[in-house]
Amino acid sequence: MDKKINIEGLSGKQISVLYVAAFEAWLAEMADLYFKDRQVFKAFIYAGKLNNVTVAKACGFKNRKNINTNTHLVELMETIEADLLAVGVLVAKPAKADQADKTETLDDKAIKKLKAEVNRLQAENVELQTRLESTKISAGRLSEHAAVLLEIENMGKE
Secondary structure: OOOOOOOOOOOHHHHHHHHHHHHHHHHHHHHHHHHHOOOHHHHHEEOOEEOHHHHHHHHOOOOOHHHHHOHHHHHHHHHHHHHHHHOOOOOOOOHHHHHHHHHHHHHHHHHHHHHHHHHHHHHHHHHHHHHHHHHHHHHHHHHHHHHHHHHHHHHHHO
């Protein structure tokens, strides 16, 4: 139904009325086709909604902005999308599920990062404990040497 509507010399209000009539005519034609072939709307669906570009082109609009700026067309699009959703032509996209997936992905990344940090800290802890033991042993030896030197010093005073 790709046709162009001639809007030369028309006022904005006249264009609006003409576009609403063209949309309603397209919708009536699509409804008739829908009863024959339930897949008829498939070409007009993108991301779970009616695609403004393909609908505008099929209706003969100058561009898709005509659908977005004409309040009557916006209301009609919302109504038809709700109807198509109700009969199963459109499928609702679960926004919360998408957000949950992103959150889980972020949580997974955070968990991996934290696990890596825990592993690094555990390795550092083992190294520091080894150094501490080595220092204790050295301190013990030094303590023994200090005791011997003190004893020698005391012997010299006697």
